[in-house]
Amino acid sequence: MKIERVEQFYVEMPLKQPFETSFGREEAVYRVIVAVYAQGLVGYGECPVEQLPLYSPDTVETCWHVQRDLLIPLLLDAEIASPTDLATVFRPARGHNMAKAGLEAAVWDVAAQQAGVSVSALLGGTRTRVESGVSIGIQPSVEALLDQIAAYRGEGYRRIKVKIKPGWDAGVLAAVRERFPDIPLMADANSAYTLADAPMLRALDAFGLLMVEQPLAHDDLLDHAALQREMATPICLDESITSLRRAREALVLGSCRIINIKPARVGGLTAAKAVHDLCQESGVPVWCGGLLETGIGRAHNLAAASLPGFTLPGDVSASDRYWHEDIVEPPFALNADGTVDVPQGPGIGVAVRGDRLAAVTVRRAVYPGG
Ligand code: OSB
Numbered sequence: 470m471k472i473e474r475v476e477q478f479y480v481e482m483p484l485k486q487p488f489e490t491s492f493g494r495e496e497a498v499y500r501v502i503v504a505v506y507a508q509g510l511v512g513y514g515e516c517p518v519e520q521l522p523l524y525s526p527d528t529v530e531t532c533w534h535v536q537r538d539l540l541i542p543l544l545l546d547a548e549i550a551s552p553t554d555l556a557t558v559f560r561p562a563r564g565h566n567m568a569k570a571g572l573e574a575a576v577w578d579v580a581a582q583q584a585g586v587s588v589s590a591l592l593g594g595t596r597t598r599v600e601s602g603v604s605i606g607i608q609p610s611v612e613a614l615l616d617q618i619a620a621y622r623g624e625g626y627r628r629i630k631v632k633i634k635p636g637w638d639a640g641v642l643a644a645v646r647e648r649f650p651d652i653p654l655m656a657d658a659n660s661a662y663t664l665a666d667a668p669m670l671r672a673l674d675a676f677g678l679l680m681v682e683q684p685l686a687h688d689d690l691l692d693h694a695a696l697q698r699e700m701a702t703p704i705c706l707d708e709s710i711t712s713l714r715r716a717r718e719a720l721v722l723g724s725c726r727i728i729n730i731k732p733a734r735v736g737g738l739t740a741a742k743a744v745h746d747l748c749q750e751s752g753v754p755v756w757c758g759g760l761l762e763t764g765i766g767r768a769h770n771l772a773a774a775s776l777p778g779f780t781l782p783g784d785v786s787a788s789d790r791y792w793h794e795d796i797v798e799p800p801f802a803l804n805a806d807g808t809v810d811v812p813q814g815p816g817i818g819v820a821v822r823g824d825r826l827a828a829v830t831v832r833r834a835v836y837p838g839g
């Protein structure tokens with residue numbers, strides 16, 4: 470397959486409600502959406518970057534630039550037999566996983582359409598529905614958090630993730646446990662602590678959490694290994710796992726007992742599957758994380774989460790948890806049993822709404838340029 474044309478869209482999507490983590494507060498997301506054209510078909514991918522490198526080193530502008538100046542020229546030059554070839558095509562570019570992942574995802578979409586199957590099926594997925602959790606940002610008050618948890622539990626979400634940071638941690642989790650003694654609960658620190666906080670982090674063992682996500686530095690493996698040796702609660706790594714190699718290192722070092730796989734963070738669906746395969750061989754459970762994706766990135770995340778080793782509920786919540794109006798049709802919905810369907814139609818299995826995409830686009834470019 471030859472890619473004939475690539476389009477980039479810089480989009481801005483206001484969130485239904487602000488999302489606050491230990492690294493900042495977001496009222497809207499800023500994304501690069503890409504479309505790739507081949508043989509009369511169009512495939513879509515999403516780069517879940519942000520304006521500033523607060524979660525990932527990639528930003529909207531670095532993504533735009535690296536795609537325009539390196540990845541898109543490489544893609545337009547390549548003869549692609551399978552989307553897995555893109556690992557080789559993009560090899561000259563170091564880092565910039567999110568810029569690679571969006572283009573790779575779009576090629577998976579086109580390749581699946583060509584084969585007349587879903588991205589999930591082409592990847593080797595086996596599930597048609599994925600258990601969904603919900604990630605709740607830092608709230609103005611403990612009461613507000615408890616209300617949110619009650620509302621999401623009422624909607625049917627299977628697992629609650631609470632964002633924590635120094636000053637919003639053990640006391641808050643104690644209040645959550647008092648009100649909801651039995652819910653599947655976890656906490657995500659987004660790297661807000663150091664080993665000096667080990668006594669506080671060990672105290673979280675009292676709350677029966679499913680896991681604590683990324684308590685220490687975003688690029689650390691050694692300190693997490695030391696902390697895991699001292700804690701009963703499983704550590705789950707998010708930010709630290711940026712490739713198959715880093716996942717291997719983490720498992721050898723004992724830095725975590727669970728991995729949150731975000732396809733965009735590891736550079737795409739092929740890398741996500743490789744991390745999944747490694748974890749499956751090693752008996753390490755994985756789940757699919759999220760980065761407040763629009764329906765496009767959500768569709769690709771669900772395809773990844775349909776692989777058999779994704780045994781824990783993912784941050785693959787319904788469209789209405791994030792958006793007043795998604796950019797895909799139909800939007801993603803939560804089933805009564807707390808699952809979200811993996812689209813089964815060709816490609817990503819949902820239609821990108823041209824009107825919505827145009828409405829949220831603030832900059833657009835086409836390659837080859839004219
Ligand atoms: O750490 O998992 C994270 C959102 C933005 C940046 C980082 C994270 C998150 C989430 C939200 O937790 C997950 C989602 O619902 O998409």
Ligand code: MG
Nearest residue numbers: 657682683707
């Ligand atoms: Mg996280």
